[in-house]
Amino acid sequence: MSDALKRDYQLCEEIGRGRFGTVFRCFKPSTGETFACKSIDKTLLTDSTDRQCLETEPKTMLLLSSHPNIVRLHDVYEDETHLHMIMDLCDSKDLYQQISRSPLAENDAGALFTPLMEAIAHCHKRGVCHRDLKPENVLFDRWNRLKLADFGSAEWFGDGERSMSGVVGTPYYVAPEVLEGREYNEKVDVWSAGVILYIMLAGFPPFYGESAVEIFEAVLRGNLRFPTKVFRSVSPMAKDLLRKMICRDVSRRFSAEQVLRHPWILSGGQTRGVTDLT
Template identity: 40%
Template sequence: MAGGREESVNGSWKKQVDDIRKIFEFKEILGTGAFSEVVLAQEKATGEMYAVKCIPKKALRGKESGIENEIAVLRKIKHENIVALEDIYESPTHLYLIMQLVSGGELFDRIVERGFYTEQDASALIKPVLDAVNYLHSLGIVHRDLKPENLLYYNPHEESKIMISDFGLSKMEGAANDIMSTACGTPGYVAPEVLAQKPYSKAVDCWSIGVIAYILLCGYPPFYDENDSKLFEQILRAEYEFDSPYWDDISDSAKDFISNLMQKDPEKRLTCEEALRHPWIAGDTALCKNIHESVSRQMKKNFAKAKWRQAFNATAVIRHMRRLQLGSSMDSSQHRKQNLTSMPGKSQSVDVSSVNRNDCSSEQHTRPSTVTTIITGSK
């Protein structure tokens, strides 16, 4: 990438610039967070497109360790199914994380738009996620916020690979006395030991993958209640079912795979490496029966019309790149629906110690959405 003077800061590196817009042409905002916004940007020297996370330094005061942790994690990672940190720039007022641009949209969006979807498809989706998280775990990195919203398609092509994003809550396992204990993540996907505020390990990611696999096969979450305390009680007890009729046509192998990931005792839970060897992933036990109608109907009922803002607006990327005519690769996406209000909702990650109930649209929902939030911590 072009431009900037590079220097080391606390073991990381940043390129010093007076004005980032001398290097990048900012296009449109893709999303906003509590302390930052993500902007679609084109590097002037190369014409390459990136997603730039813009963080005001004044918003970082007192939180420097958090962003340094995120940068340290991202700089350590290089995997084809993980969104890459390409560069870091620093101006007098801002920190800029130059991220690989992914433009294929979210996992649920793609499933809803399909006309044919099977257990085999779900297995094929989970396998690269397991592989990528297994890679993270081999490096001593725990993601801590795995959920469908953080699984994005690289491009709009039908055969596009899936990418894991958002490492804002990730943590590198450190010394023996540096034990993870902060309750962070998103309640519907968080492991019981996290809600119990007990010390936990990388096994929390395996639980989350089990929850994602569950939703991929039925379209609704395993834990659901409009009352926060009841929702937490269900998760703490690992209380979920394979309800009829939604699970009647799902294989016993798929249920066994999920049950071994959503095991209350983290010591008994499958690791990613073990899960990759499970017959539902490595064998031929995943069924090829079309379950699209039931799954997509439930996804639309349980994950649509939420009122919070998107963390990443892939539709804006596609629209803008079409307008700029930056390649024929986007042409195949023109038939895709762009009405985000009919697509799955978003969930946020904030602190369990001050959880507030969200007023989500749940009209005609067969099951209420699990949209409560938990606060992040430093550990």
């Protein structure tokens, strides 16, 4: 462990574990504050893509940390075997845990989805595409503030002229153009966010299967449906927004800024008496 890290922070119990590292609760004696320490084992990074992620994540987080709905990076330490990132502590239930039992009412979904889209729009304004949006990467701090996390798969697209490539993401949430092996732009995040909203309102994903291959096939078909039994109580305005986010035609798919200007977002999911879908 880095001597500088041991000098500045006290590492406490493990609170999470991933493919390449472990997350610990940590304490800063000089201020009395608690944080999360993500410790990545560099010896497990066997290919160039993994090593690139190691370089990308802290740089991306530093670029985006000013936004209140993005996990903030406070310090970075590195030694021979590990990279340690000191971040906001988000030890409340993540979005997946909050929505896995039952769908949300529209106003509750709106209250969560709006800050998520504001975080995504902030990323896109800074030229960053997250590329792995899913409920497990939407965290909450002790004050229940939403925090977008995990930028290990993020890609910089600069001024919007540069397209991206590479199959990145999680089966239920990945956009079809990614699976097709085509070049793509930051609107892949909008597709993924639309899938998250669909799950919030329905309690299940729009495209599913018994295996990753079956899920990918359903995503590629892109046949968006709103089963009457479930969506009877969902407003036309919410369904309109979903159609404009989960849209196979990328040229017609909304941008993050367009999503934030949609009436459903502007109403905070309070749809009673609101019928304008322009």
